[in-house]
Amino acid sequence: MPKYLDEFHPPTRLLMGAGPSNVNPRVLRAMSAPLLGHLDPDFIGVMDDVKSMLRLVFQTNNNLTIPISGTGTAGMEAALVNVLEPGDTLVTAVNGYFGGRLSDIGARCGARVHQIDTPWGEPVDPAAVESELRKHPKVKAVAMVHAETSTGVLSPVEEIARIAHRHNALLILDTVTSLGGVEVAVDRWDVDVCYSGTQKCLGCPPGLAPITLSPRAEEALNHRKTPVQSWYFDLSLLSSYWGDNRAYHHTAPISMIFGLREGLRVVLEEGLQKRFQRHQGNAAALRAGLLALGLELFAKDGCRLPSLTSVHVPSGVTDARVRTALLRTYNIEIGGGLGPVAGKVWRIGLMGENSYPSSLFTLLSALETILTGEGYEVAPGVALAAAQQVIAGAT
Numbered sequence: 302m303p304k305y306l307d308e309f310h311p312p313t314r315l316l317m318g319a320g321p322s323n324v325n326p327r328v329l330r331a332m333s334a335p336l337l338g339h340l341d342p343d344f345i346g347v348m349d350d351v352k353s354m355l356r357l358v359f360q361t362n363n364n365l366t367i368p369i370s371g372t373g374t375a376g377m378e379a380a381l382v383n384v385l386e387p388g389d390t391l392v393t394a395v396n397g398y399f400g401g402r403l404s405d406i407g408a409r410c411g412a413r414v415h416q417i418d419t420p421w422g423e424p425v426d427p428a429a430v431e432s433e434l435r436k437h438p439k440v441k442a443v444a445m446v447h448a449e450t451s452t453g454v455l456s457p458v459e460e461i462a463r464i465a466h467r468h469n470a471l472l473i474l475d476t477v478t479s480l481g482g483v484e485v486a487v488d489r490w491d492v493d494v495c496y497s498g499t500q501k502c503l504g505c506p507p508g509l510a511p512i513t514l515s516p517r518a519e520e521a522l523n524h525r526k527t528p529v530q531s532w533y534f535d536l537s538l539l540s541s542y543w544g545d546n547r548a549y550h551h552t553a554p555i556s557m558i559f560g561l562r563e564g565l566r567v568v569l570e571e572g573l574q575k576r577f578q579r580h581q582g583n584a585a586a587l588r589a590g591l592l593a594l595g596l597e598l599f600a601k602d603g604c605r606l607p608s609l610t611s612v613h614v615p616s617g618v619t620d621a622r623v624r625t626a627l628l629r630t631y632n633i634e635i636g637g638g639l640g641p642v643a644g645k646v647w648r649i650g651l652m653g654e655n656s657y658p659s660s661l662f663t664l665l666s667a668l669e670t671i672l673t674g675e676g677y678e679v680a681p682g683v684a685l686a687a688a689q690q691v692i693a694g695a696t
């Protein structure tokens with residue numbers, strides 16, 4: 302019998318890379334519920350619940366708040382393609398791999414893109430955004446990544462939103478690696494378009510991209526001179542399915558939306574503030590453990606992301622050998638570096654379901670064992686002791 306006829310039983314991994322992260326069992330259970338039709342009145346109730354809970358998680362009253370069908374990049378495309386028309390000017394503030402993707406998609410929308418480059422490992426600088434906006438008379442939007450997953454850096458948003466608005470530009474914000482784990486306050490920060498992905502701090506599988514548009518962004522959408530280039534991501538069409546009309550647009554991924562509903566319930570039951578503190582506390586313990594191993598953190602002090610820690614691969618140690626040993630011997634996945642830091646950094650996610658002492662203790666202990674086997678000298682137990690001290694101090 303060919304092997305493909307065998308049932309597939311994936312191993313149970315501890316997913317501590319850059320995402321996807323492990324999924325709450327309640328979410329998996331919700332996803333295995335019987336299907337409903339995408340216009341079934343009972344499903345419409347589920348859609349309403351998802352919209353209400355997304356507003357709470359984004360901390361917004363924005364009417365247009367829905368999950369886009371697709372991964373985080375679908376959220377990014379939807380954000381840019383709805384805001385930009387050919388010939389518009391876009392300023393991108395780039396401090397890593399995903400910021401670069403904003404520029405790429407912006408250019409494909411036909412926009413003139415002015416990219417501000419910040420060294421990897423550092424946050425976006427509001428002063429650089431201000432000076433770029435002064436150079437160009439009519440900027441339609443500024444786009445940036447809140448939590449840059451390629452570097453583990455958190456950038457300031459509120460001040461950049463103020464600067465963008467002073468220049469009559471909209472602010473587009475990527476919160477793929479922050480929403481649900483790190484504060485994202487759409488209304489308080491006055492963000493115009495904010496999108497995320499379900500597979501990181503929201504504790505769901507990849508496949509949906511929550512997005513929210515401010516009234517200012519909706520107005521820009523309503524006053525476009527040209528139709529949105531993408532039919533699938535056209536938010537005016539999508540909002541007639543997600544709004545009162547319930548008009549068919551595309552067949553909604555029903556099971557994914559069941560899963561997101563449950564994932565959002567889990568987030569809100571814990572409470573946003575408690576969840577943010579949990580992510581911060583566990584990241585502090587992980588960093589203490591890595592430093593005790595003699596490793597050097599990649600992201601600059603003061604802007605380190607709680608949901609993802611980047612750390613230099615120590616000299617004399619081969620990146621791939623360590624990650625393979627973690628996966629094959631300990632069932633732990635961590636991320637390697639992207640682009641210019643490929644082979645030079647590890648990226649360790651403590652997101653949603655994995656931001657717990659049990660995950661970071663397991664990883665530190667495995668990492669210490671592997672590094673010792675690779676000839677890297679380290680005193681036994683130092684990493685765990687340092688991490689335990691931080692956890693004990695926090696409880």
Ligand SMILES: Cc1ncc(COP(=O)(O)O)c(C=O)c1O
Pocket residue numbers: 319320372373374375377399446448449450451475476477478498507
């Ligand atoms: C900050 C950021 N933006 C966008 C994306 C793209 O999301 P996806 O891979 O789900 O399409 C990612 C994925 O890791 C990300 O980390």
